[in-house]
Amino acid sequence: MIQHLLDGILVGSILSLGAAGLTMVMHILKFANFSHAELLSIGAYVALVFDKIFKVTMPLMANEIGSLSMTWALILSIIVSMVFTGASAVVFDRLIFRRIRAKGEELSMVFASFGLALIVRNLIGLIFGLSTKLYSKDIVFATVLSRDPLLVVKLDQLAAFSITLVLMVVIHIVLSRTTFGYSLRAVGENPELAQVNGINLEKTIISVWIIGGGLAAVAGVFYGLTNQINPMIGRDLVLPVFAATIVGGIGSVYGALLGGVIVGLASNLALSILPSGYSPSVPFIIILAVLLFRPNGLFGEARA
Amino acid sequence: MKKESGRFTLKLGAAICLTLFASNSISYACTTKVGAVLPTSVDWGRPIAETAQFVVEQVNESGGVLGCNVEMILRDTQVDPKVGVDAAKALVDLDGVQLLLGAVSSGVSMPILTSVSVPSNVMQMSCCSSSTAFSKLAEEGQTKGLWYRTFATTGVQAAVGAKVAKDRGFKTVAILYKNDDWGQDLNRLITRDFTALGVKVTSAVAINDGQPSYKAEVANALSGNPDVLYLGLYPNEGTAAVREWLSIGGTQNMIMANSLKSEDFRENVGLKYLGNAFGTDTASPRVASADAFVELYKGHFGKEPSGPGLANSYDATMIALLAMEAAGKGATGDQIAAQVNRVTDAGGTPITADAAGFKAARTILAGGGNVMYQGATGNVRFDKNGDVSAPAVVWKFTEGGTKEIEYLSLTEVDEFIASMN
Amino acid sequence: MIGIISYIVFFTTVASILAIAVLGLNLQWGNTGLFNGGVVAFFGAGAYGTLLLGGKPQPDHIAGFELFYPIALVGGMAVAGILAWVVGILTLRMRHDYLAISTFGVAVAFENLMRNAEWLGGGAKGLRGFERPFRDSLGDGFLYNLIFLVVVLLCLLATYRFLETLVSSPFGRLLRAIREDENAARSLGKSPAKIRLTAFVSGSVIMGLAGGLYGTFYAFVSPQDILPTLTFQIWAMLIVGGAGNNKGAVLGAFLIWAAWTFSGWALSRFAPVEAQLYAGSIQYILIGLVIVTMLLWRPQGLLPERLVVSQSGLR
Structure with a gap:
């Protein structure tokens, strides 16, 4: 049981990173972005490429950090991948979403994101093949915390979790202490009024995409590190990430962070009640429960 | 006329x-x-x-x-x-x-x-x-x-898998199976066969495609502390599940269905952890035509016919x-x-x-x-339903691919299956 | 020659069944602006419902009540309707993305339930034991397919007429009013939530009809029939054909399904063997591009919505 709790939190923190970006996009642009999870996929693959490049060009970087399977090359790759993924998010916006926004067809954006997800997923499959990829083939054995009840934890996951926590603190500071944070909230509340007050709407939107993409990249790499990388990451994570967003309440970054952990926990704990065959349904059940009992999520505000 | x-x-x-x-x-x-x-x-x-x-x-x-x-x-x-x-x-x-x-x-x-x-x-x-x-x-x-x-119907695969567990003296087993028609059939059959041979099934866990994590599933399988893990999975989810299994301290004793006879799986899990992993498969018979198939295939495609x-x-x-x-x-x-x-x-x-x-x-x-x-899968013979039975092998991963360690002829397979019922 | 006719009959049957589903989606999206990301759940509910109610008893699950076929088909539609009602009542009072996400989720969960619950739908191996109606007297061959096509075309026509009447009725005006400006509609004393729910359930029942016919045609349904691909295909049909226009919806269904099957045929004839490994991925990329391109350059589709100016006084 404690093991399930621990695992749930560790897996959930990855979803949190994905949901934090998604909730901002959904708040400001007001559409359910079905292609957000593809950003995780892009992030994972970009890091895979750069990880290989760094390891070859700078052999020193290929050494593992302590007893983690993470290398300095991978850490560096994460940073490159954040930039790259943030940039692709902006490109997608320029090419597709902004044009549809300009036509005033906001509802069409949802479907455009469906189409975009399809394109990205299959392009990745074409380029990298459909089979499983890994950053490191070594298996990192878990550290046993207790034999009875069995309680184990992988250092990789703890490291990923710590980095996630650091990122969360950074987001918190950005949102609550900077002008950007205020303009973000202002645009979410009322875009027209915000513009009247001198907030550059386009700039805010671009920042949101960059931050969302960057966080998604980190989530994608951690997912690849603790699980595996394949072109279907986006398809497989889209529902859990949406569930985390809805649980937290659309527009609330803190909600998304907590939402991810709740979805992770629930998915793990659900298997003590449900047969494991039903695990893909768990995120949906969570969404239903939230809609029944707290329609605007934990931190969301009611809106018309 | x-x-x-x-x-x-x-x-x-x-x-x-x-x-x-x-x-x-x-x-x-x-x-x-x-x-x-x-x-x-x-x-x-x-x-x-x-x-x-x-x-x-x-x-x-x-x-x-x-x-x-x-x-x-x-x-x-x-x-x-x-x-x-x-x-x-x-x-x-x-x-x-x-x-x-x-x-x-x-x-x-x-x-x-x-x-x-x-x-x-x-x-x-x-x-x-x-x-x-x-x-x-x-x-x-x-x-x-x-x-x-x-x-060959999944029955052969299941029977031989159960036989491996019994021959190696494993007393308890956990099953991870792919949640599709093949996996569900396999799980039902092998659970029956294990039980018939006196091997206790501690848990049988369905593995769905593309889940964010298989931690909970694998932890459930580990909770019974089985002697051996049975894997009815494909390489993609098989890799993720087995890596997870090994990393939290699961046993390296494994029995695998033929679907895991894949280079990707061997590479991504690592040969050093697969020393005690036994695969089952339906087999080529000991006749010239079967060797001819392998030779022909290698001659034409330049590699072993090892895919499913x-x-x-x-x-x-x-x-x-x-x-x-x-x-x-x-x-x-x-x-x-x-x-x-x-x-x-x-x-x-x-x-x-x-x-x-x-x-x-x-x-x-x-x-x-x-x-x-006399074909690549044996002296193929269909029953009235259009189904075949086949000889079986037990195999292990090696540096260059796989090697057979045991061969059961069609008669042996049939007799063994009959002996369990 | 008979072969070509036989294939055309077959193709038209499948395309018409898909067209019915597209019409259902058109009522939800085209006329009411409801994003249904889980078309396949309602389609699947219709298929499973029909086969469960009309099939023969099976030893390993509850299937098979051997109901008179039309009742089984209506039952399948009702199953789809009930599913839609549950999803709708929970989500339709919220902002529109909740519906998109919940319907997407319900499709995943429905497929998952059918994959696992062997007692209900036969599990991953699918649902068998359904006898196509009048098979004894009509046989299995061309004649059966021809008569079945007539039945499907009648269903398509009936659905089309029903929706056309609905769209030009006061209720249809109400739907568009809500789509365009919900607050204005509310200020006129209308209840958007209730009306949207009606439209959502009706559209899903139509998808259930399509699913029921699909299941009948193959006399079999399995979780593989209700994967998200179908949702994409049906959406692409509507977007290409023209959201809001029922003729466009039908046209889109035939066009996209023809393109989908023809490209497979053409690939098998003309593409180098090496290219075929990538055919699936390329086909998905193409359909994604078609969707996005249509949204960017011709969001109204091939046959745009004709704006009906309400002028009943002039008639």
């Missing part, structure tokens, strides 16, 4: 074709089309289609079917039933094929069988559909004898074409299907699974004799 004279003309025609074209296999008087509906756009489906095409090339090399050049029209199913059925329908209606090879997934093969093959009276031969639903359909008489598959379903696809195509040869010119699907027993007759003249074998079979069949096809 009319049929008889037709048969005679055909034989004569075949004989003439043979004499005319025996020396020059390039030119043919005619073309015979056969249809193939296979998931060519899926990574593991592609080699299955290539293998079928390879058989067609060899048969053409030997002089074709009834002197006609065989043209295999290959359509992609995309693993989508709608697309597969449409492709099959187009092949039957537009190209007039009397023989369909495929599909791979049972969920695609089944609607093709019920809404194309049976209504249009076309023979359907699948290499790889494993669902028990086909046997039931056949028992109800709804396949009209048009359906065959060379995929390759040997099955080879035999499916070869047997179907032999049946076409036996049925004579202009035969309809049911007439072809009726000839399958003539080319897989245990009392017939043994033939090898290559161009020479096909050539030999042609002469024997033309003379009214029966042949025993």
Whole structure:
């Protein structure tokens, strides 16, 4: 049981990173972005490429950090991948979403994101093949915390979790202490009024995409590190990430962070009640429960 | 009466074709089309289609079917039933094929069988559909004898897996199985077999495709502290689940279904953890033709035939074409299907699974004799439902691929299965 | 020749069944602006419902009540309707993305339930044991397919007429009013939530009809029939054909399904063998591009919505 709790939190923190970006996009642009999870996929693959490049060009970087399977090359790759993924998010916006926004067809954006997800997923499959990829083939054995009840934890996951926590603190500071944070909230509340007050709407939107993409990249790499990388990451994570967003309440970054952990926990704990065959349904059940009992999520505000 | 004279003309025609074209296999008087509906756009489906095409090339090399050049029209199913059925329908209606090879997934093969093959009276031969639903359909008489598959029913795989556990002295086992029709069948059968052999199943956990994490599933399997882990998984989720299993301290004693006989899986898990992992598979028999298949395959593709379903696809195509040869010119699907027993007759003249074998079979069949096809998956013999049984092997991963460590002949397999009931 | 006719009959049957589903989606999206990301759940509910109610009893699950076929088909539609009602009542009072996400989720969960619950839908191996109606007297061959096509075309026509009447009725005006400006509609004393729910359930029942016919045609349904691919295909049909226009919806269904099957045929004839391994991925990329391109350059589709100016007084 404690093991399930621990695992749930560790897996959930990855979803949190994905949901934090998604909730901002959904708040400001007001559409359910079905292609957000593809950003995780892009992030994972970009890091895979750069990880290989760094390891070859700078052999020193290929050494593992302590007893983690993470290398300095991978850490560096994460940073490159954040930039790259943030940039692709902006490109997608320029090419597709902004044009549809300009036509005033906001509802069409949802479907455009469906189409975009399809394109990205299959392009990745074409380029990298459909089979499983890994950053490191070594298996990192878990550290046993207790034999009875069995309680184990992988250092990789703890490291990923710590980095996630650091990122969360950074987001918190950005949102609550900077002008950007205020303009973000202002645009979410009322875009027209915000513009009247001198907030550059386009700039805010671009920042949101960059931050969302960057966080998604980190989530994608951690997912690849603790699980595996394949072109279907986006398809497989889209529902859990949406569930985390809805649980937290659309527009609330803190909600998304907590939402991810709740979805992770629930998915793990659900298997003590449900047969494991039903695990893909768990995120949906969570969404239903939230809609029944707290329609605007934990931190969301009611809106018309 | 009319049929008889037709048969005679055909034989004569075949004989003439043979004499005319025996020396020059390039030119043919005619073309015979056969249809193939296979998931060519899926990574593991592609080699299955290539293998079928390879058989067609060899048969053409030997002089074709009834002197006609065989043209295999290959359509992609995309693993989508709608697309597969449409492709099959187009092949039957537009190209007039009397023989369909495929599909791979049972969920695609089944609607093709019920809404194309049976209504249009076309023979359907699948290499790889494993669902028990086909046997039931056949028992109800709804396949009209048009359906065959060379995929040995999951029963063999399960029985041998259970035997490995018993032979190695494992007392408890946890099962991880893929949550699809094959995995669900396998889990049901092997749970029964383990229990029959006195191996306790501590937990049987379904593994769904593409989950964010298999931690909870694997932790559930580990909770009973089993002696051995049974894996009825495909390489993708198998890699993730086994890595997770090992990293939280699960045993390295493993028994794997043939679906994990994959280089990706060996590479990504690591050979050093697979020293005590035993695989099961249906096997090639100890006859020259089986070695010939491996050699032929290596000669043609430059690698070992180690993917899932390759040997099955080879035999499916070869047997179907032999049946076409036996049925004579202009035969309809049911007439072809009726000839399958003539080319897989245990009392017939043994033939090898290559161009020479096909050539030999042609002469024997033309003379009214029966042949025993000795294929890549054994001396294939179908029961009344179109199902096959097969010999089995136990294998292990090695540096260069896999090696066999135990072989069970068809009789041994049958006896072993019977001993459990 | 008979082969070509036989194939055309077959193709038209499948395309018409898909067209019915597209019409259902058009009522939800085209006329009411409701994003249904889980078309396949309602389609699947119709298929499973029909086969369960009309099939023969099976030893290993509850299937098979051997109901008179039309009742089974209506039952399948009702199952789809109930599913839609549950999803709708929970989500339709919220902002529109909740519906998109919940319907997407319900499709995943429905497929998952059918894959696992062997007692209900036969599990991953699918649902068998359904006898196509009048099979004894009509056989299995061309004649059956021809008559079945007539039945499907009648269903398509009936659905089309029903929706056309609905769209030009006061209720249809109400739907568009809500789509365009919900607050204005509310200020006129209308209840948007209730009306949207009606439209959502009606559209899903129509998808259930399509699913029921699909299941009948193949006399089989399995979890593989209800994967998200179908949702994409049906959406692409509507977007290309023209959201809001029922003729466009039907046109889109035929066009996209023809393109989908024809490209498979053309690939098998003309593409180099090496290219076929990538055919699936390329086909998905193409359909994604078609969707996005249409949204960017011709969001109204091939046949745009004709704006009906309400002028009943002039008639």
